Amino acid sequence: xxxxxxxxxxxxxxxxxxxxxxxxxxxxxxxxxxxxxxxxxxxxxxxxxxxxxxxxxxxxxxxxxxxxxxxxxxxxxxxxxxxxxxxxxxxxxxxxxxxxxxxxxxxxxxxxxxxxxxxxxxxxxxxxxxxxxxxxxxxxxxxxxxxxxxxxxxxxxxxxxxxxxxxxxxxxxxxxxxxxxxxxxxxxxxxxxxxxxxxxxxxxxxxxxxxxxx
Amino acid sequence: xxxxxxxxxxxxxxxxxxxxxxxxxxxxxxxxxxxxxxxxxxxxxxxxxxxxxxxxxxxxxxxxxxxxxxxxxxxxxxxxxxxxxxxxxxxxxxxxxxxxxxxxxxxxxxxxxxxxxxxxxxxxxxxxxxxxxxxxxxxxxxxxxxxxxxxxxxxxxxxxxxxxxxxxxxxxxxxxxxxxxxxxxxxxxxxxxxxxxxxxxxxxxxxxxxxxxxxxxxxxxxxxxxxxxxxxxxxxxxxxxxxxxxxxxxxxxxxxxxxxxxxxxxxxxxxxxxxxxxxxxxxxxxxxxxxxxxxxxxxxxxxxxxxxxxxx
Numbered sequence: 001x002x003x004x005x006x007x008x009x010x011x012x013x014x015x016x017x018x019x020x021x022x023x024x025x026x027x028x029x030x031x032x033x034x035x036x037x038x039x040x041x042x043x044x045x046x047x048x049x050x051x052x053x054x055x056x057x058x059x060x061x062x063x064x065x066x067x068x069x070x071x072x073x074x075x076x077x078x079x080x081x082x083x084x085x086x087x088x089x090x091x092x093x094x095x096x097x098x099x100x101x102x103x104x105x106x107x108x109x110x111x112x113x114x115x116x117x118x119x120x121x122x123x124x125x126x127x128x129x130x131x132x133x134x135x136x137x138x139x140x141x142x143x144x145x146x147x148x149x150x151x152x153x154x155x156x157x158x159x160x161x162x163x164x165x166x167x168x169x170x171x172x173x174x175x176x177x178x179x180x181x182x183x184x185x186x187x188x189x190x191x192x193x194x195x196x197x198x199x200x201x202x203x204x205x206x207x208x209x210x211x212x213x214x
Numbered sequence: 215x216x217x218x219x220x221x222x223x224x225x226x227x228x229x230x231x232x233x234x235x236x237x238x239x240x241x242x243x244x245x246x247x248x249x250x251x252x253x254x255x256x257x258x259x260x261x262x263x264x265x266x267x268x269x270x271x272x273x274x275x276x277x278x279x280x281x282x283x284x285x286x287x288x289x290x291x292x293x294x295x296x297x298x299x300x301x302x303x304x305x306x307x308x309x310x311x312x313x314x315x316x317x318x319x320x321x322x323x324x325x326x327x328x329x330x331x332x333x334x335x336x337x338x339x340x341x342x343x344x345x346x347x348x349x350x351x352x353x354x355x356x357x358x359x360x361x362x363x364x365x366x367x368x369x370x371x372x373x374x375x376x377x378x379x380x381x382x383x384x385x386x387x388x389x390x391x392x393x394x395x396x397x398x399x400x401x402x403x404x405x406x407x408x409x410x411x412x413x414x415x416x417x418x419x420x421x422x423x424x425x426x427x428x429x430x431x432x433x434x435x436x437x438x439x440x441x442x443x444x445x446x447x448x449x450x451x452x453x454x455x456x457x458x459x460x461x462x463x464x465x466x467x468x469x470x471x472x473x474x475x476x477x478x479x480x481x482x483x484x485x486x487x488x489x490x491x492x493x494x495x496x497x498x499x500x501x502x503x504x505x506x507x508x509x510x511x512x513x514x515x516x517x518x519x520x521x522x523x524x525x526x
Contacts, residue, residue: 007279010279027341036419036422037419048341087490089419090491091412091418091419091420091490092491093487094251094252097252129490131412131490131492132490134496135491135493135496136493188345188421189415189420190493192420192421
């Protein structure tokens with residue numbers, strides 16, 4: 001490690017060995033706590049070499065306030081919401097728009113049937129998209145026993161099922177440590193998709209040592 | 215005798231002004247149609263006009279220790295290159311100026327865009343912008359060769375690299391009939407170098423807007439307008455090279471060209487907005503494994519047809 005002095009009051013990036021055995025600049029970045037498509041309050045602190053995350057650490061900012069601030073939602077609307085967030089990150093604005101419209105219609109619209117039809121249509125469209133499964137395929141596979149090998153696309157498809165109104169057993173929420181393990185070694189765009197595809201809910205400070213005060 | 219250029223007919227200054235006006239009009243049309251399709255509300259087609267006006271008066275945001283000179287240079291280069299590429303697109307059957315290699319000129323403007331977009335990413339000294347710049351170069355590796363082969367194929371059939379000659383070669387038959395692959399690759403290539411729609415990875419949401427993430431005020435307006443004008447100019451070029459340009463019955467030539475251009479824009483937006491953003495590593499794979507061989511075969515087929523005297 002060497003330090004190359006300062007630029008505009010900030011230390012220059014130091015170098016570190018990368019995955020190919022080269023010495024590359026290591027950049028320290030923080031993603032969050034407010035990012036489109038990510039849960040509010042989630043902060044990812046990472047070491048970056050090029051666009052690859054070489055180490056990652058996740059934490060909640062003000063998790064107590066976040067939790068009390070959230071109104072309980074029925075599972076279909078929650079799934080539509082998550083789907084819309086994921087589609088934002090995946091760069092699919094028209095599908096995200098339809099998911100939001102369906103959600104709004106189901107929550108407070110006059111024509112619930114039309115909203116239900118729209119929800120089913122958008123869920124079918126996303127579920128069947130070959131382009132999405134091709135471009136988001138092969139990333140974010142979890143290693144835990146009951147969901148071994150389940151990647152970003154599988155999770156998004158499960159949300160599509162819930163979003164279209166089918167009863168689907170929701171898996172237990174993923175812990176921040178598991179998420180950190182998933183995004184380590186991923187390209188920054190993939191990491192954004194992986195986090196957006198997971199069900200992560202804020203954990204209050206008392207029960208977690210990961211809490212960070214701003 | 216070669217036909218007169220716009221600059222020779224109208225005088226240089228009025229001709230340049232005319233091309234700039236056409237370019238801005240095409241850019242606004244592209245941005246308006248795109249906005250209406252994305253938001254699902256036809257009324258929002260005027261939104262680009264409103265946001266342009268807002269960006270004009272907005273104050274600049276500055277990052278810590280930016281490379282001001284190169285950043286500004288990159289931002290200004292994007293719309294200038296877009297307008298320069300329009301200089302060899304026939305408007306009313308004539309181009310602003312004419313070289314013996316118009317198609318190469320068009321390609322060169324788009325190749326210079328590599329440097330411009332990279333500088334836009336490099337300038338602000340910010341991580342997301344820089345990542346976007348790198349992504350644009352990666353995407354360039356995917357689209358550049360197929361796009362070049364597609365352009366050359368049109369020139370091959372006409373036996374000339376002059377756009378007016380390519381137009382003249384389509385009196386009997388539109389070139390798209392014998393070179394559908396070149397046409398599709400050209401339009402997809404346009405979306406790629408304007409980093410728009412499914413090929414917007416350099417400015418995608420997953421990197422907070424990438425090359426555009428730190429842009430504000432006039433700089434943002436220049437880059438966004440440049441992208442839209444590039445798309446509009448490419449649609450007009452596609453209509454001229456592959457769809458017979460201003461050839462058509464009853465209506466005057468320029469109206470036909472405009473209608474074909476609008477059709478290309480509408481088709482591009484309609485198809486493009488049905489897809490999510492494609493990761494650059496995936497597009498490189500498709501570019502080299504599928505599109506390069508396909509466009510080469512397309513060029514070969516056209517070359518054989520030229521030998522047979524098909525286009526004569």
